[in-house]
Amino acid sequence: MTAPATAPATMRGAYLPGDSTAVLRELPVPAPGHGQLLLRVEASGICGSDIGYIYREHKTHKGVDGPAYRGVVAGHEPAGTVLAAGPGCRRFGPGDRVLVYHIAGCGQCANCRAGQMISCADERHREAYGWQRDGGHAGFLLAEESTLIPLPEELSFVDGALIACGVGTAYEGLLRLAVSGADDLLAVGLGPVGLAAGMLGRGLGARRIVGVERSPLRREWARSLGLFDAVVDADEALDAVARETGGRGVSTAIDCSGSAPGRRLAIDAIAEWGRISLVGEGGTLETEVSDALLHKQVTIHASWVTSLQRMEQLTRDLVRWGMRPERIVSDTFSLEEIDAAYRLAAGESRGKVVVVPAGEAP
Known part of the structure; x- marks a missing residue:
């Protein structure tokens, strides 16, 4: 399957060289394969673990042989709109609003089968968005359907980005x-x-x-x-x-x-x-x-993050409680301002820092 007509051939994505900078590079917009979907990224949060393990220097992390960051597009807190679905996708399709559970696991170990992909036991197949596979600091994101969670209409894309890691x-x-x-x-x-x-x-x-x-x-x-x-x-x-x-x-x-x-x-x-x-x-x-x-x-x-099932439960609870995580966001940046966004997040930000690739809050 090729990328849909609504997606351009190329996009810009943010990378973290490990020297306290964030840089933009041009790269192709990917096409979804089996069980994958192409998302238009609407919001992508900056997490403290990105600062501690990647932004300042590339450090090792639990279960990772060598530096945790593998030179991919950064950002493990994305939410967006599905543009195209590859073969075999059964739950989500074009137009769906989703957030991304930020680990794609092997799908077979006991932890993955329990929805705890964060603790996937097979390091050959465990990939974190923004760490070992391209993440959300870009215009588009290739995501595994197994890592997607529906984003209720009552919640914004910024809400979804926050749920994807810190709020979860x-x-x-x-x-x-x-x-x-x-x-x-x-x-x-x-x-x-x-x-x-x-x-x-x-x-x-x-x-x-x-x-x-x-x-x-x-x-x-x-x-x-x-x-x-x-x-x-x-x-x-x-x-x-x-x-x-x-x-x-x-x-x-x-x-x-x-x-x-x-x-x-x-x-x-x-x-x-x-x-x-x-x-x-x-x-x-x-x-x-x-x-x-x-x-x-x-x-x-x-505890380390949460499970896929509980993250989905959280979206329902937030709607029931009438609560909006975006309330804790103090600063929002466009993708073109990614270096400034990381400088603030790594310094003394008041609250959460979020990147909105389109340049405006959804």
């Missing part, structure tokens, strides 16, 4: 905690994932939500969103938790900071029989065990 990560972390109306929630680190945790915690019914962030700029942005009952600096966090919970501590906490101090704060703030979720990449976990964990009967969960 926060959702899984909170589901592991079984957050409900009986819980107080502490979110440590108010980057995009922490902001999403505050939003989703409200949807799940948490009675009080406290956000902790060291950056004054990000604290100001988080307060402006109205997602938290209190937003405080780390030095004030334990006092804030005591005020909000009558001195008991929070029953649930999610660390999105990926830092040893952030994780330690979550442990210090947790109440007896509390549950903690770790979703931030990198860093270490350093704690005394007996008094901090054992004697308090604390449960610690660790």
